[in-house]
Structure formats: structure tokens, C-alpha cells
Amino acid sequence: MDKAPVTDFATDFDHTDPAWVADPYPIMADLRERCPIAHSDRYGGMWVPVLHEDVQAIANDTEHFTSRSVVVGPGRPGVDAPPAPIGVAPPISSDPPFHSIARRLLLPAFAPKPVQNLEGFSQEFCRSLLDAMGDADVINASFDYAQHIPVGLIAKMVGLPPEDGDLFRGFVHDILEAVDLPIEQRMERFQPVDAYLTRVIEDHMENPREDLTSFLLEAEILGNKLEPHHVFGTMVLLVVAGIDTTWSAIGSSIWHLAQHPDDLARLVAEPELLPTAIEEFLRAYAPVTMARLVKEDFEFEGCPMKKDDWVLLGFPAANRDPAFFDRADEVLIDREENRHAAFGLGIHRCLGSNLARMEMTIALQEFIARFPKFELADPQAVTFSQGQVRGPRNLPIRILERA
Amino acid sequence: MSFYLTTVAGGESTMKIVLTSEKCQGHGRCYSLAPDLFDADDLGNAVVLVTGDLDADQLERATLAAKNCPEYAIEIGA
Numbered sequence: 001m002d003k004a005p006v007t008d009f010a011t012d013f014d015h016t017d018p019a020w021v022a023d024p025y026p027i028m029a030d031l032r033e034r035c036p037i038a039h040s041d042r043y044g045g046m047w048v049p050v051l052h053e054d055v056q057a058i059a060n061d062t063e064h065f066t067s068r069s070v071v072v073g074p075g076r077p078g079v080d081a082p083p084a085p086i087g088v089a090p091p092i093s094s095d096p097p098f099h100s101i102a103r104r105l106l107l108p109a110f111a112p113k114p115v116q117n118l119e120g121f122s123q124e125f126c127r128s129l130l131d132a133m134g135d136a137d138v139i140n141a142s143f144d145y146a147q148h149i150p151v152g153l154i155a156k157m158v159g160l161p162p163e164d165g166d167l168f169r170g171f172v173h174d175i176l177e178a179v180d181l182p183i184e185q186r187m188e189r190f191q192p193v194d195a196y197l198t199r200v201i202e203d204h205m206e207n208p209r210e211d212l213t214s215f216l217l218e219a220e221i222l223g224n225k226l227e228p229h230h231v232f233g234t235m236v237l238l239v240v241a242g243i244d245t246t247w248s249a250i251g252s253s254i255w256h257l258a259q260h261p262d263d264l265a266r267l268v269a270e271p272e273l274l275p276t277a278i279e280e281f282l283r284a285y286a287p288v289t290m291a292r293l294v295k296e297d298f299e300f301e302g303c304p305m306k307k308d309d310w311v312l313l314g315f316p317a318a319n320r321d322p323a324f325f326d327r328a329d330e331v332l333i334d335r336e337e338n339r340h341a342a343f344g345l346g347i348h349r350c351l352g353s354n355l356a357r358m359e360m361t362i363a364l365q366e367f368i369a370r371f372p373k374f375e376l377a378d379p380q381a382v383t384f385s386q387g388q389v390r391g392p393r394n395l396p397i398r399i400l401e402r403a
Numbered sequence: 404m405s406f407y408l409t410t411v412a413g414g415e416s417t418m419k420i421v422l423t424s425e426k427c428q429g430h431g432r433c434y435s436l437a438p439d440l441f442d443a444d445d446l447g448n449a450v451v452l453v454t455g456d457l458d459a460d461q462l463e464r465a466t467l468a469a470k471n472c473p474e475y476a477i478e479i480g481a
Contacts, residue, residue: 108445111447112431112447279471337467339471339472343430345474349429357435
């Protein structure tokens with residue numbers, strides 16, 4: 001759909017504008033100076049805070065802001081977004097008090113210990129992807145590597161056939177990047193996902209096994225089995241939320257290292273620095289922006305917010321706020337104090353953050369071990385995703401040295 | 404006064420970890436950075452392993468953990 005290009009992001013903000021997709025950071029910096037909460041009449045009305053303190057305040061204010069729709073759509077959500085407190089994909093779309101019940105159910109599966117048990121699988125999986133690259137001089141670190149890793153992990157956890165990876169990665173793309181399509185077309189795009197997950201659920205009802213799908217089908221809230229739409233919505237969440245996000249985080253890290261040979265050499269020489277470097281990649285290239293809806297007319301920091309206005313909750317912008325971080329626009333892989341918000345703030349902290357960190361760690365460890373020197377093969381060819389998840393998509397890398 | 408003299412003479416800190424569990428959202432920064440001072444419960448939320456006075460080395464790592472908590476759930480205090 002053709003849209004008018006944005007001429008001023010302060011008053012006509014659009015996160016799908018090519019300028020924002022190509023490089024949002026200078027625009028954030030400009031908005032911090034001038035606004036600092038941008039507005040848009042697009043999408044039926046939207047507010048865009050860019051200061052850490054505003055993002056933090058909104059993330060923690062479940063009284064005035066609801067999570068019943070967290071992906072900005074083509075217009076005001078009205079009846080299309082299921083009502084609070086459950087929402088379409090609990091718990092991400094849920095508000096208190098239901099939120100904590102739905103979240104508590106899932107937290108143990110994503111706690112550090114069960115995630116740690118997947119390290120061996122992840123390592124083998126990453127190595128098999130690297131093996132498949134053969135001895136090519138130029139590889140695609142996004143399409144041949146980063147994007148497969150979260151797909152492999154979530155398929156294993158949820159209990160989807162590994163060979164279906166390409167199929168449901170396509171669904172995720174259609175849902176997350178199709179934000180500016182009319183609602184009818186978005187609903188059409190959702191139908192294959194609906195049919196696929198329904199088949200998965202039915203198969204698990206007939207043949208229960210040790211995975212998250214069977215767990216959800218058996219789980220109870222206050223003595224009652226989950227409603228079918230709760231099981232289905234949570235499946236959508238697990239499949240959608242874990243893939244483009246982690247793919248982006250791994251891709252951005254490799255993209256950075258390909259352009260900063262000193263950082264790459266240092267991580268090869270000092271592997272113990274990797275956890276610190278990963279937190280910095282998460283801060284500087286935070287992939288995820290969430291959304292909230294304004295519950296009722298309400299003034300926030302001088303902005304006259306109206307019921308059902310969107311609020312784009314930019315964790316990437318919060319993470320680049322110079323009032324909160326020293327040298328905020330520099331990537332310092334040994335940054336020790338790093339109170340970043342890449343996994344969100346408040347009650348909706350990313351449920352999969354332990355899993356995402358583990359995947360990033362193994363993915364980068366294995367990539368660097370195999371390719372201790374590499375660079376961008378064609379900087380102009382690198383493209384970034386559009387929407388609320390940001391990361392490199394086309395990422396051709398030239399291998400300069402292999403182990 | 405005797406308290407003052409004791410702390411100085413012993414060269415020990417009387418600083419402790421104060422975790423406000425209601426603020427913790429399970430980001431896991433503390434138990435990753437200082438696994439001897441913090442652990443995760445079954446939900447991934449933080450628990451404090453050392454509730455008494457911290458030695459100098461512990462104090463340094465506890466402070467680092469506090470400075471990395473996105474929710475400001477950890478304080479180091481007397």
C-alpha cells in the first residue's frame with residue numbers, strides 16, 4: 001500500500017517509513033531534542049515516547065495503558081482487538097489481574113534451568129547450520145544462520161515438526177511485517193496460521209507428549225482447563241514472539257562485528273567478555289518495540305491522549321537515551337553498567353529472555369569459533385525488517401578466516 | 404562509636420543486599436553477574452543467597468548487579 005513519505009517524524013510519525021527502517025537512531029535523537037513525545041494521525045492516532053523515563057513510566061502504568069493489542073494496526077482497534085484482561089495472545093495481551101495468572105503458568109518453562117538444558121541441542125543445531133555452509137567465501141548470516149536458530153529451538157519446545165520451520169517462519173513474517181495492510185488482508189494472512197496451529201493442537205490432543213503444547217492442554221487455572229482460545233493464543237505468542245526477535249538480535253550482533261574488526265578480534269581473544277558484549281548488543285540494537293493502547297482519555301506529560309490511541313513503546317529508543325546512558329550512541333562491548341530495557345520493563349518483561357540470551361550466546365560463540373574474521377560482503381545489500389521488530393534481513397558476509 | 408571502630412578496625416563492610424521482590428520481574432541480570440550472591444527461583448525471579456554483611460569482593464559484585472537491574476529491585480545498604 002502506497003503511503004505518503006513522512007516529512008516530520010515529530011508530528012507525522014510512521015515506524016514503517018523507509019527512513020526509519022533504514023536508520024532510526026538519528027531520528028530518535030532529533031525527537032528527544034524537540035518533542036520528546038512524537039505524535040501521528042496515522043494508524044488512527046499514535047504517540048511515540050523516546051525518553052527512557054517516559055517509556056519506563058508507561059510500561060509500569062497498567063492503570064492508564066492496556067496491552068490488549070501490542071502490535072500497531074491500520075486503525076483504531078475498536079472491537080477487532082479482544083478486550084482486556086485476557087486479550088488475543090495471553091499473557092502478552094493481558095492486563096492485571098489475569099496477566100499474572102497466565103504468565104505464572106509459562107514462567108517455569110522459560111526459567112534459567114530448563115533453558116540451560118537446551119544448550120547442547122542449540123550448539124549442535126548451530127554447528128549443523130555452519131557445516132551446511134561448506135567452504136563458501138560469502139554466506140548469508142541472516143537467511144542461512146540467524147533465522148533458523150530460534151525456529152529450531154521453538155519448534156523443539158512447542159513440539160512442531162522441525163521440517164515445518166520454513167512454513168511457520170513465513171506465517172510470522174506475514175503477521176509482523178504486514179502492519180500497514182487493511183484489516184481484511186491481515187485477517188486473510190492469519191488464516192494459514194490458524195489452520196496450522198489448530199492441526200498441531202488436535203494432533204497433541206490425540207497424542208500427548210513432553211512439550212509446551214501438551215503442557216498447555218493439560219494446564220489448569222483455578223481448577224479449570226484453559227479455554228481453547230487461550231491455548232491457541234499462547235501458541236501464537238510462543239511461535240510469533242520468539243522468532244523474528246531472536247533472529248534480529250543474532251543478526252544485529254553479527255552485523256556489528258562484521259563492521260568492527262577490533263570488537264571481533266577482542267571477542268575471539270577474550271571469549272569471557274561475550275556475556276557483557278551480548279548485553280551491549282541488546283542495548284544498542286534492541287530489536288523489539290511494543291505497543292499499548294490508552295485506556296481512557298488522559299493527559300500524559302502534557303500530551304492529550306485519547307481512549308484507544310496507540311502508544312509505541314520504544315525500548316530501542318529508551319536504550320539510546322543519553323540522559324540515561326553514558327555514550328548512548330556508542331557500542332562499547334565492555335560496558336559493565338548496563339541497565340538496558342531490551343526485554344521490556346515491568347510486568348511484561350519478555351518471557352523468553354533467558355532463552356533468547358542462551359540462543360544469542362551459543363549462536364555467536366559458534367559463529368566466531370568457526371569464522372574468527374569476517375566482514376560485510378556488500379554493505380549496500382544489507383536490508384532491515386520493517387515493523388516493531390528490527391534486525392538485518394539480507395546480510396551477506398564475506399569470510400576472511402575460518403577455523 | 405564502638406560500631407564505627409569495629410567496622411574500621413576489621414576493615415569489613417556492613418553493607419547488605421536488599422532485594423525488593425515486588426519490583427523484580429525476572430530479568431536475571433543479578434544471578435548471571437553474581438551467581439554466588441543471587442539465584443533464580445522456579446519462575447526465574449531473583450533470590451538473595453547472601454543475606455549477611457558482604458566482604459569487599461562481594462560488595463563489588465553486588466553493586467554491579469544492582470547497577471544492571473532494569474527494575475531497580477536491588478539496593479546495597481547498611
